[in-house]
Amino acid sequence: AQSVTQPDIHITVSEGASLELRCNYSYGATPYLFWYVQSPGQGLQLLLKYFSGDTLVQGIKGFEAEFKRSQSSFNLRKPSVHWSDAAEYFCAVGPNSGNTPLVFGKGTRLSVIA
Amino acid sequence: GAGVSQSPRYKVAKRGQDVALRCDPISGHVSLFWYQQALGQGPEFLTYFQNEAQLDKSGLPSDRFFAERPEGSVSTLKIQRTQQEDSAVYLCASSLFQTGLAVYQETQYFGPGTRLLVL
Numbered sequence: 001a002q003s004v005t006q007p008d009i010h011i012t013v014s015e016g017a018s019l020e021l022r023c024n025y026s027y028g029a030t031p032y033l034f035w036y037v038q039s040p041g042q043g044l045q046l047l048l049k050y051f052s053g054d055t056l057v058q059g060i061k062g063f064e065a066e067f068k069r070s071q072s073s074f075n076l077r078k079p080s081v082h083w084s085d086a087a088e089y090f091c092a093v094g095p096n097s098g099n100t101p102l103v104f105g106k107g108t109r110l111s112v113i114a
Numbered sequence: 115g116a117g118v119s120q121s122p123r124y125k126v127a128k129r130g131q132d133v134a135l136r137c138d139p140i141s142g143h144v145s146l147f148w149y150q151q152a153l154g155q156g157p158e159f160l161t162y163f164q165n166e167a168q169l170d171k172s173g174l175p176s177d178r179f180f181a182e183r184p185e186g187s188v189s190t191l192k193i194q195r196t197q198q199e200d201s202a203v204y205l206c207a208s209s210l211f212q213t214g215l216a217v218y219q220e221t222q223y224f225g226p227g228t229r230l231l232v233l
Contacts, residue, residue, distance in 0.1 A: 004156075034221075036224070041226070042226055042227075043118070043120075043205060043224040043225050043226040043227050044157070044205065044207075044224040045224075046221060046222075046223070049221060090156050090157070092156075100162075101147060101149075101159035101162060101170070101173070102157075102159070102222060103159075104156030104157050104158070105156050106154070106155055106156045107154075107155070107156050
């Protein structure tokens with residue numbers, strides 16, 4: 001069965017510092033991977049996605065993620081965090097067949113301090 | 115065009131009441147998903163429509179949950195005889211399913227959710 005693990009429940013970083021949010025997945029074939037962000041009271045906004053090709057993918061708001069098959073990981077990174085990045089971040093995996101439900105991790109809450 | 119919209123945004127129900135949650139997907143999007151997000155958790159799949167056909171309802175937690183999409187656009191998630199454990203945020207997502215192309219996962223676009231509190 002597919003599963004996604006986000007080991008860090010809560011991370012606090014200083015504004016301007018770099019950020020890495022971890023995501024590990026379990027899936028029997030090549031997965032399709034997503035990172036979504038959720039601000040309080042809001043729905044999920046897609047940050048970036050990996051389907052195939054270059055394992056380093058760029059997303060919106062300066063985020064990037066790297067797919068590492070050997071480690072079953074898809075970690076999210078940002079070189080310099082802004083206060084507005086404080087939110088809940090979810091990693092999700094989907095199988096490579098069209099339009100099937102996503103399996104989400106439990107999320108990592110990011111706090112940004114001055 | 116406009117994104118996915120959901121109504122109401124907040125709903126308070128007494129235990130035992132029936133509730134109906136509405137989702138308006140992005141225009142032209144064929145696929146529609148419902149997810150349930152409990153407090154402090156990630157979204158969990160409930161059910162999936164392709165046009166008006168409900169192709170997967172394996173995530174519905176009980177027969178008190180019912181979803182429909184009669185005209186292949188707007189969808190309604192109905193919960194009968196609500197229980198306290200139904201309290202959650204209910205998220206709707208839509209995606210564009212393009213037939214004839216290589217099979218791949220379409221991006222799902224989410225609405226703001228309906229926060230349901232059952233007292």
